[in-house]
Amino acid sequence: MTLDDLRVFAAVCQAGSLSAAARDLSCTQSAVSQHVKRLERELGLSLLERHTRGVVPTLAGRMLHAAVTEGLGCIDHALRRLEEVARAEGGSVRVTTGATTVRHFMSAAVVDFRRRFPQASLEFQTETSSRGCFDALAAGGVDLAWITLGPATRTIEQRPVVELPWALAVSAADPLAAKAFVEPADLQEARLIGLPENSTSRLQLGTWLAESGIRPVFDTSVADWDTAILLAELGLGHAVVPALPAWSGPGHPDLRLIPIPALPALTAGWAVRRWDALSPLARAFAETVAHHCGKQTVLG
Structure with missing residues (x-):
């Protein structure tokens, strides 16, 4: 063969x-x-x-x-590493993640990385779920995956980078907008805008709410957090979302992100096949993103 x-x-x-x-x-x-x-x-x-x-x-x-799948992924990864050694700092870093991740977690890091490694190329591949990111990693198609961290797997290593507290996104005109914080009980029988049922964040949210005895109705499904927040800002429903810094501040006067302190924070970060097998460029990009996420968390 x-x-x-x-x-x-x-x-x-x-x-x-x-x-x-x-x-x-x-x-x-x-x-x-x-x-x-x-x-x-x-x-x-x-x-x-x-x-x-x-x-x-x-x-x-x-x-x-x-x-x-595992064997060819290792071979393809090794061939890319050898190519990058030959090209020194002129190699590439391939990243798979959700559609809005670069905006929220990587924009400053991309600028910083480009300044430090002007000959390197960055390739972003959009996936709609952590499962899709895992498949891309296993096939050797990418170096790094930015995901919502979930249960550990045998073939993929996960590394937390940032914790994202949950908030309820509502229109400024909504009766809940005046609250300083929201309790899980406030969500009982609420009709929410949510991500697809198979997404890691939706599964974790559903588990945590169920542990509090809360079973809201998700009657609107969207592909990403940004769309959920936008619909809530327009007064078309409520959305339980991570409190993303880009949506806070004077730029969104019609939006309120009300903290839900009783819910455990969502953890986002990197997934790779093996950290010790990452190319120097891929490791540098992962560390650059983590560094800027740390600064963003402090500022937020």
Whole structure:
């Protein structure tokens, strides 16, 4: 078997069909099929189950896919490290995160990093969930992932950077806007704007509220915190969100972010495959972001 065989097999598992994998790889479906058949022939096992709507890996296929994803990710990462050694400080740092993260946590760090490493390039890849960030890390597609920290995993290392207290975002005209702080009981049967149910922050919020005996109704779903806060500012609902500094101050006279001190703070930070395997540039960028987040937290 060859590395190409393994890469194509991984692409098929990811895409869910031979034809979709062929499109992703810019080759023919026949070529994709030949790679998979060569693996099956050498291993003496069926790796894919063919269905009318595509393919799914067999038990053997799932075992191979897990190993291939981790192994190829390590190889790709090592090749990038070698390339960066050859290019000295002219390498790249690839980061995956949510759509609004750069604005809230990285803007000053990006400017600082660019000043210190003018020959380096930064590449940002947007994902909609921590799970998507983990998949990008496992596949070797990125160096760093900025996530809402969740349960520890065997293959991904997480490092906390900043704690974000929760607040209730409401319009200045809302009756709750005059409160100095909000108790969880104030949210009983509230109709809230929330992130998707599978997001880490939404899961953690739901768990913490349930522990307080609170079960609010999330009747509006949005993709990111900024959209939730904007809708609340416009008077279209309430949103339990992290108290992001960019939304505080005179720039948003129609918005109130009321603290909810009873809820444990949300923790955001870095996720990587292995900290000791990060390139010097990637480590420098991660440390630069952490440094500026520390300053931001003090100022906030």
